[in-house]
Structures are given as structure tokens and as C-alpha cells.
Amino acid sequence: MRLKGQLHIHTTCSDGKLMPPEAIEIYARQGFDFVAITDHDHLLKLNYREIIEQLQSDLLVFYGIELTVGTRFGYVHVNMIEGDKDVLYTFNHPGDYDFTLKQTIECIQEVALMYPIDAVEITHHGFYTPEFDTDLIPLPKVATDDSHTRIGCGRAWVEMDCGREKDAIIHTIKTGKFSNCYTKGQNKAVFFA
Secondary structure, three states: OEEEEEEEEOOOOOOOOOOHHHHHHHHHHOOOOEEEEEEEHHHOOOOHHHHHHOOOOOOEEEEEEEEEEEEOOEEEEEEEEEOOOOEEEEEOOHHHOOOOHHHHHHHHHHHOOOOOOOEEEOEEOOEEOHHHOOOOOOOOEEOOOOEOOHHHOOOEEEEEEOOOOHHHHHHHHHOOOOEEEEEOOOOOEEEEO
16 A cells, blocks of 8 residues: 655644644645654643544554754754654754764764664755765655645655554654655655655
């Protein structure tokens, strides 16, 4: 089964502008099969998990948190996305940090001592950042929106053939058996394996 998914969404549970049901509905209308809500750890509403778990949708909704991680290079972000039993850790938006590629690689290695990094984002708010789509970073690369507003939804996503279960999706990402996709103009997409 071909699935279309978004791994990085912010809502009013932290610094996003869309309430969780609104964000889910926007992605559902765009033909997504799964989404991960990953609000910022230091801004979370107290009942965040409960809000996410009570969402009603045909979409498969992952509970996640964007963790703020201190490194010798400064603070960086890592998404922790929970499956049923498995967890996916993604090093987020390296283009935000103004690091060289060498510094980015060293930072990922440092963060990996704290969290088992499974993938690296190669987008900045849904726009492709090719400098991080390199074999020098030996991890699967994921395209995400990091959406905070309506206009930020649906710019970049992943597609894969796997079962419609959370752990199957996480496993497929960890093994790199998916495609990164980007919007190009009205209703067109460019796919990168």
C-alpha cells in the first residue's frame, strides 16, 4: 500500500497557528495517510498527549515532541515520534543552524550519543536543502514541512509502500525505503528516492 506522510507538524499546543484538528484536516484534504504532530518540548500545553490521543481522523496520527538538545555547537532540535512500540528520532532542519557540513556531521554524532538518531531532515520549512542530502551523513534523509501555519502545510513529504501501521512506517523510514516528495507548482510533485 502506497502511503503519503508528514513527519513534522506544529500546532497551538506549542508555537503553531493551527489547532490540532485543523492541522489534521488540512493534511487529510491534501491526501495524506499519516502525520506526526511534533510540538516543541519547552512550549507544550500540559495536556498535550491527551489532546493528540483524542484526535478523531481517518489519518494515522503519531504523537511526537520536538526536543531541544544542547550541544557544544548550541541548541538543536530532534523529533521523537512514537509508534506503537518503536520510536523514530530525526535530526531536524540542519539548515537552521548555520553550521558547515563538517560541523553538522559532528553535531549529529554528538546528539547520537544522547538519542539514537534514525534520520535527518533535508528540508527547511518544506523547502529542499540539498547540501544535507549527502552520503557524508550516513542516515536516511526525510522531507518534512515543519509547518506552523496553513500555508506551510503540504510542501514536502515522504511516500512509501508498507502496511498502514505506525511501527511499519517507522521501520520503513529507518531502513530508507521511501521517497521524498516536494510540491512544484499547482498540484505537481517532484519525487526523490
